[in-house]
Amino acid sequence: MRALRILAAAAVATGVLAGPVLACGGGWMGVNLVAKPGTKAALRQAYLAAHPGAKVGDPAPGRTYYGSYSGTRYAVATFGAYPTIFRTDEHGRWRVRRETHGGICTNVVPIDLIVAWSLEHWGGRCYVEPAR
Numbered sequence: 001m002r003a004l005r006i007l008a009a010a011a012v013a014t015g016v017l018a019g020p021v022l023a024c025g026g027g028w029m030g031v032n033l034v035a036k037p038g039t040k041a042a043l044r045q046a047y048l049a050a051h052p053g054a055k056v057g058d059p060a061p062g063r064t065y066y067g068s069y070s071g072t073r074y075a076v077a078t079f080g081a082y083p084t085i086f087r088t089d090e091h092g093r094w095r096v097r098r099e100t101h102g103g104i105c106t107n108v109v110p111i112d113l114i115v116a117w118s119l120e121h122w123g124g125r126c127y128v129e130p131a132r
Helices: 002-023 037-050 111-116
Strands: 030-032 065-069 072-078 083-088 094-099 120-123 126-128
Touching: 030 111, 037 072, 037 083, 037 094, 065 111, 072 094
Parallel strands: none
Antiparallel strands: 030 065, 065 072, 072 083, 083 094, 120 126
C-alpha cells in the first residue's frame, strides 16, 4: 500500500512540474524563417558541393522554404525540376540531406516545419509544395 502511495505522489508531482513547462511552449517547435540572399547562396554552395560539376544559379524564385527546429536549421530549395532538402550539421554548415521527386516527408523534415511552410499533404507522411 505504501508503494502505491509513493507512486501516486510521484505521478502528481510529475504532472504539477511538467504542466507549466509544456503549457509555456517548453517542447520542441518549428519556426519559419525568412531565407535571405546569404542563406540562399549558402544553400547553392551546399548543392554544388553535393553535385560536383553542376551548373545552377540561385534557387527557383518562390520555392525556398527555411526554418529552425530545436536549434537545427532546415531548408527546401529547388535548383532543378524537384526540391532538394538541406539541413545544417553540428557546425552550422548546410548539407544536402535528401534529393526528392517532389515529396517532402516527415522522416526527413520535422512536421512542425512542414506545417509552418503550408505544404500540401500528398500521401502517407509526405507533402508537396502548394500548387502555383
